[in-house]
Amino acid sequence: MKSWDPRGCGAAGAGRDADDFPPPRRYSAQPAALPAPARRSSGGGWEGAGPPPSGASGADWKMNNLSFSELCCLFCCPPCPGKIASKLAFLPPDPTYTLMCDESGSRWTLHLSERADWQYSSREKEAIECFMTRTSKGNRIACMFVRCSPNAKYTLLFSHGNAVDLGQMSSFYIGLGSRINCNIFSYDYSGYGASSGKPTEKNLYADIDAAWVALRTRYGIRPENVIIYGQSIGTVPSVDLAARYESAAVILHSPLTSGMRVAFPDTKKTYCFDAFPNIDKISKITSPVLIIHGTEDEVIDFSHGLALFERCQRPVEPLWVEGAGHNDVELYGQYLERLKQFVSHELKNL
DSSP states (O other): OEEEOTTTOOOOOOOOOGGGSOOOOEEOOOBOSOOOOOEEOTTSOEEOSSOOOTTGGGGTOGGGGSOHHHHHHHHHSSOOHHHHHHHHTOOOOOOSEEEEEOTTSSOEEEEEOGGGOOOSOHHHHTTEEEEEEEOTTSOEEEEEEEOOOTTOSEEEEEEOOTTOOHHHHHHHHHHHHHHHTEEEEEEOOTTSTTOOSOOOHHHHHHHHHHHHHHHHHHHOOOGGGEEEEEEGGGHHHHHHHHTTSOOSEEEEESOOSOHHHHHOTTOOSOOTTOOOOHHHHGGGOOSOEEEEEETTOSSSOHHHHHHHHHHOSSBOOOEEETTOOSSOGGGBHHHHHHHHHHHHTGGGGO
């Protein structure tokens, strides 16, 4: 077998208005029996299924730890959004998996390291199919299809958060998909896991475009059966894709309005050098949008979710989880409750 080197591979080749809704519900804490993805802790270690320790959220967004002068330097020298994004937002972890391909080069096998924190049987791991595909920027990215339910109507195109890769997310995908009766298709951003290249804003958009094409061509899944799901930094490519293509629905989990607004909460407009301008794109989404956000998010303030909700063309009732932070929303029972309601019942009438 030939192994895919995750670090040494270079690039090759080529509704309704928000005002129509009653005040959104705020949910109190109830633990859910759903394993959370392993995440890097603030001390550089790895946390398993439980919520991250205090301070672990710093692994998701570096800009919260920079001084005003450092942020000004990053945003203005030079004023290039792609470089800003690379400096501030991306923290690819050491890979937690490898992909091995057979002699034909067409079949890939997933091998997880201990850090991946796999919580299911080897039989369930057989439901995971992995492969590599190429982006328009020339990078090869790792893709994962998790067949959780044989009769699933919908497939989530899942763009994960920062400081994790497919190895760490795989166990979470199995648990989530089986509970909400959806299959899950995910991918690693350029520079993450087994994907080649470097993480940049432009590569984020090319990465999800390649994943979208692979999902449709390799598995024959139609747009009306795809739910675009983005978490944290993953909401950036998700909003960009959903603003250009219609799908069954869009789910934004702990989303940000823009990079500048995370760094400077009082920012009222989008500057030319701003990165990740979700706030300017979300109004172009014609699919139903569900927004999920913790009210005590210490990384991307709860106000970001509210602002995006107000800009949606077709918002559905959001999920504001009372007391939840940035990395533990999925540990609250209301998370699964809301997703099940949305996927199994509400989408039929939208």
